[in-house]
Amino acid sequence: MGDSFPFLDIIFFAMIAAFLVLRLRSVLGKRTGNEKPRRTPFDAQANQREARDDNVIDLPGRRDGQADEAGDDSATPIPRGAGFDRSAMPGLEAIRGVDRDFDPEAFLGGARSAFEMIVEAFARGEKDTLRPLLADAVYDGFASAIDERESAGESMETELLGFKKIAIVEAGVEDRTAAVTVRFETDQVNVVRDGDGKVVDGDPDHIARVTDIWTFARDTGxxxxxxxxxxxxTPDDDD
Known part of the structure; x- marks a missing residue:
């Protein structure tokens, strides 16, 4: 009789853990470890056709210098539900109208996890991790960039030091497809090395402030x- 309470406690906490796992999946899809249609975030098919030209495949490496030097302030964790641009609110309400379970704050937490997984998996060349998180055309672009890097005998090192800001900047529903665009501002160290370990791009001693704008979508039907x-x-693409 006295031993029944610890046993019930174990069952109770196991149920909580199972609930949290299912909740994370519902927020931003399946995870393998722990969560670029560019003209408009609401036409996924059209954007996927343009992905090879329009998606930013060299995201973590920033070969074109698309990151500004970070300031002296240290990166600090952002709070849950970092923010929403006022202009995105009607779109968020539209998504809630077709998906009552949609939670913008929980979505931001999932988007943060997705960003970390994708950036780090791309740097390590882990296609299997990227595959379930990316739309087909975006995956093809990332996979092609990984193949080119490996063919050149190069390796990438990416250290994500912290998030300075995460905010939903655009959202909406079109033809049952819900889309949410998130702006990430992060501090990163990115380095590309050749087969001999020599740095060919980036600087291991340089912290870059990187801004990325990512769109996530799903069929609400x-x-x-x-x-x-x-x-x-990136913001440069909007110029």
Missing amino acids: SRDPNWALVATR
Whole structure:
């Protein structure tokens, strides 16, 4: 009789853990470890056709110098539900109208996890990790960049030091496809080395402030709760 309470406690906490895992999947899809259609975030098919030209495949490496030098202030964790641009609110309400389970704050937490997984998996060349998180055309672009890097005998090192800001900047629904665009501002150290370990791009002693704008989408009419990354861009792409 006295031993029954610890046993019930174990069952109770196991149920909580199972609930949290299912909740994370519903927020931003399946995870393998722990969560660029560019013209408009609401036309996934059209954007996927343009992905090879428009998606920013060299995201972590920044070969074109698309990151500004970070300031002296240290990166600090952002709070849950970092923020939403006022202009995104009607779109978020539209998504809530077709998906009552959609939680913008929980989505931001999932988007943060997705960003970390995708950036780090791309640097390590882990295609299997990227595959379930990316739309087909975006995956093809990332996979092609990984193949080119490996063919050149190069390796990438990416250290994500912290998030300075995460905010939903655009959202909406079109033809049952819900899309949410998130702006990430992070501090990163990115280095590309050749086969001999010599640095050919980046600086291991340089912290860069990097801004990325990613769009996630899913078919609200599908029973599949997974969101996928369908587009990425940088502020320079909007100029």
